[in-house]
Amino acid sequence: METRLDTARIRAARAVIDPVFLDTPFYECEALPFDSRVSIKLETANPVRSFKGRGTELVVDGLEGNAAVCASAGNLGQALAWSGRKRGLDITVVASRFATPAKLDRIRALGATLELVDGDHELARDRAAEIARTTGIRLVEDSLDLETCEGAATIGLELLASGVAFDTVLIALGGGAMATGIGHVLKDLAPSVEVICVQPAGAPAMTLSWHERRVVTTESTNTIADGVAGRRPIPEVLTDLLHVADDAVLVEESSIISGVRLLATHASLVAEPSAALGLAALLENPTRFANRHVVTILCGSNTNPPDHHRWLQPEPMVV
Template sequence: MQETRLDTARIRAARRLIDPVFLDTPLYRCEALEPGLGCAVSIKLETVNPVRSFKARGTEVVVSLLAGNGSRAAVCASAGNLGHALAWSGRGQGLDITVVASRFAPAAKLDRIRALGARLELVDGDFEMARERAAAIARYDGIRLVEDSLDVETCEGAATIGLELLDTAPSFDAVLIALGGGALATGVGHMVKALAPEVEVICVQPLGAPAMTLSWRTRGVVTTDSTDTIADGVAGRRPIPAVLDDLLLVADDAVLVQEASIIAGMRMLLDHAGLVVEPSAALGIAAILEDRDRFAGRHVVTIVCGGNVDIDAYHRWVGAGSYPHRS
């Protein structure tokens, strides 16, 4: 395999920097899902931790290194989960954390950022506007700008999920990974291709936020003017070139799924696995629903990457309707 920015030795070392509460998350075969999906499905559950998402694996690494270098403050842009995780990790190391987010981000995510003592600044636009504002704050205040996916530590923190998959899972044929900025996909993808290259790495993104998938398909950065998806955690418009370069080395495929399939996946995870998840966490299930023939008879792992969801919105999405059926 050509080399990504990630380093397997550093990834193994990252486990020593991450609070154990975020490590060794449950991985189990979910047989109740299988009749509706037509394949064997194992779940890697990244929601049973203090921030209810995988993001703290990366922020724990970032903050540990910052604290070791004497830094006392950091700022990030976030759709919610990164800011939540950075606030948690920063509080543990005594860092002053500023999070810039869209005022349209889920209230549950914003409330948790505030509760952890971070300074929260809201912008009237989307994540890309928040990213620009966070960069301006970093320049003005002379503090570290934490950039998810661009900062290799965030990818290597996420890559510890891949280590755990390969250390504990029985043999599996494919891993389905939510694709947004790319930290999760490049991190897990790196470990899978390094240790089990025969396993298919499939990235999944909403049709309404396709920038990284289009970039992967064309092998060059494709930006979009807007996004239109309930999966706010993966709704970026401007892929980072260095992250795309890594993704091109580790992803075997990148697919786009419809909103109805995301909602159906959330409902299946509730009904058959007892899991309340945010839309991004259901992308893997959505991909199977949209292409059952591709996965028939295979053993698939999907990473349930986040559970921070506005309950009122969740009830609107999941409270009615039925699964899409394919002939």
């Protein structure tokens, strides 16, 4: 595979990652109302309620020094705080003050120092890099740092170890750690499986970049899927993604909300908007996936309760 990732290292990573993040539930969810078979890989049943702990466990295991800083929309920050607290490390997380309040509260509760910026995630990235430069501590860059990608890649190993045959995997696309990680494993070990990345139309930078085969940045984002709302793709990550993704698609906000609602009403699962991107793609193009066995990764469940309650309300009838 012509990516930065290495399958042997990914296999070895399982021995480093805390077992609480491994071997997550994987099952066919027959109650979901699709013509295709839909299976869910549930990455929310862990202390940080997202897949990010797989990567941060690798980061802190190899950390030189006793401190690290990252920028986060919320989930990476929680995971790094959790992994760092377990090892007695000093963790600083930089986030937008407009990030989901529940995510920010949890970062604080996990003992990290939280710094808020008056801007979006890209401004938080810039501030985290500045802190690292001035203090000399480790800057953890999601998706650029191989640990974050290869940690996420262990999800792919578990999908294949299940022995269940499937045709397509729908993966939420933001910075690219999960998409490149799982994509690498599948293309290396099960190349016939179709890897499709899904991103909100309101935050399309990485998808546009994949289609144009060059980095495309955007001026702003406008999506409820805050976990994937980046504007500046990382060139090295795009290069990896071009090797492992078969397609990258954009979905509308209404479809994302419908996906969150479907997971709650038909599967009793709480999903943050980023985790519902796979179902949004199924809703928008059902014929593409008809009669196929589709896997989607439920990658996070850190929602703001008032927002989640609003998304679950029935759609108004059109008269």
